[in-house]
Amino acid sequence: AQSVTQPDIHITVSEGASLELRCNYSYGATPYLFWYVQSPGQGLQLLLKYFSGDTLVQGIKGFEAEFKRSQSSFNLRKPSVHWSDAAEYFCAVGPISGGGADGLTFGKGTHLIIQP
């Protein structure tokens, strides 16, 4: 069965500092990989996704993520965080079929706190 591990429950970063959120996955085949962000009381917004090709993917709000097959990782990065980046971040894995017959499997999330 597929699984997603986000080892950091909370991360505190100073505004302007760089950020890396970790994500490891377990999946039987090459999966689709996603990062979502959730602000309090809100739904999920897609930051970026990886399907194939270039292992470094760019997303919205200045985020990027790197897929490393050998490490089964898909870490999210941002060179300089802003106070508005404070939120919950979820890594997710989905089926390669693309048909969406299986649902997304999410990690437990990383709560990002920004210090002024």
Place this chain on the structure above:
Amino acid sequence: KAGVTQTPRYLIKTRGQQVTLSCSPISGHRSVSWYQQTPGQGLQFLFEYFSETQRNKGNFPGRFSGRQFSNSRSEMNVSTLELGDSALYLCASKSQTNTEAFFGQGTRLTVV
């Protein structure tokens, strides 16, 4: 283009009652998925509908059910509510050509 709309946003129900939540997908999207989000279990997949047919179901008891209408709108129903059903229920829609799931703002269900 309107996003995914979930109604109601908030619900308070009593144990033993049943509840119906509604989700209107993005226009043209035929796939609708439902997720339960709780502090303890995180985000868990409930089920997915496509063209009025349930394509897949997560590991939830039969008290959780859903359906999809010909206009792609979907409802999920929870019968005999338990305290543990208190959660944020999220709906996501997806087009056939794009694997990106667009989420609604969710329905916050509180069971007392």
